[in-house]
Amino acid sequence: MKKIDVCLSPELIKLYDLKNKVVVIVDVLRASSTMVTALANGITHIRPYSNIDACEEMRNSGYLIAGERGGDIIKGFDLGNSPLKFLQEKYFGEKLAMTTTNGTLAIKLSKGASKIIIGGMINLEAVANFINNQNKDVIIFCAGWKGKVNLEDTLFAGALVDRVSENFELECDASMVARAVYSEAKNDIIGYLKNSSHVNRLAKLGIIKDIEFCLTPDQFDIVPELDGDNIMVR
Ligand code: 3SL
Numbered sequence: 001m002k003k004i005d006v007c008l009s010p011e012l013i014k015l016y017d018l019k020n021k022v023v024v025i026v027d028v029l030r031a032s033s034t035m036v037t038a039l040a041n042g043i044t045h046i047r048p049y050s051n052i053d054a055c056e057e058m059r060n061s062g063y064l065i066a067g068e069r070g071g072d073i074i075k076g077f078d079l080g081n082s083p084l085k086f087l088q089e090k091y092f093g094e095k096l097a098m099t100t101t102n103g104t105l106a107i108k109l110s111k112g113a114s115k116i117i118i119g120g121m122i123n124l125e126a127v128a129n130f131i132n133n134q135n136k137d138v139i140i141f142c143a144g145w146k147g148k149v150n151l152e153d154t155l156f157a158g159a160l161v162d163r164v165s166e167n168f169e170l171e172c173d174a175s176m177v178a179r180a181v182y183s184e185a186k187n188d189i190i191g192y193l194k195n196s197s198h199v200n201r202l203a204k205l206g207i208i209k210d211i212e213f214c215l216t217p218d219q220f221d222i223v224p225e226l227d228g229d230n231i232m233v234r
Contacts, residue, residue, distance in 0.1 A: 031100040063094075066096055
């Protein structure tokens with residue numbers, strides 16, 4: 001039987017062997033949710049960068065530049081990290097370069113995996129179907145916050161483990177922890193996260209609508225995948 005495992009923070013990823021595995025990157029609030037929304041709404045592909053200058057340089061190659069630090073838009077960038085901005089038709093057909101605190105870093109740290117895909121609550125069922133159909137073990141990689149564990153990515157990991165549990169053996173206790181947290185939270189995910197650190201951080205910036213959007217499951221039936229340097233939908 002295939003195995004599924006959860007890496008709860010980027011600080012732990014060095015303990016995981018990514019070779020020949022499918023890695024699901026999750027940063028529910030908000031990088032992975034923004035990527036899914038952008039690609040579902042006409043952005044052709046996304047180049048992820050962990051470094052601000054490298055990202056900004058892509059403007060010279062005709063890319064829209066998006067990114068945040070501490071949740072705020074980076075000075076001089078076209079866009080921050082709000083998924084809601086990509087619901088506008090005006091970005092249809094554009095290519096996007098993006099840098100965020102944790103999400104784009106997790107993508108960089110996953111190089112070496114067989115496949116790297118992007119997940120969030122908003123495409124949960126699509127990701128579940130995708131990994132069910134792959135003949136490979138899976139690691140759900142939670143981007144967390146600056147190396148620490150966070151609740152919303154752990155919840156996503158638990159929700160995904162729960163949806164695919166018939167087809168996968170749980171590899172270590174992190175999958176069980178994530179599933180237990182999800183089972184406690186599933187009837188009121190927004191309420192459960194009310195006191196979590198990143199929800200509070202974003203709430204202080206007045207980004208409540210983003211939080212609600214990112215936590216609403218199954219809005220998009222797409223699975224973005226890293227292909228060379230680009231994240232795209234095949
Ligand atoms: O860290 C990240 O990748 C971001 O998603 C953080 S924020 O939600 O934009 O603050």
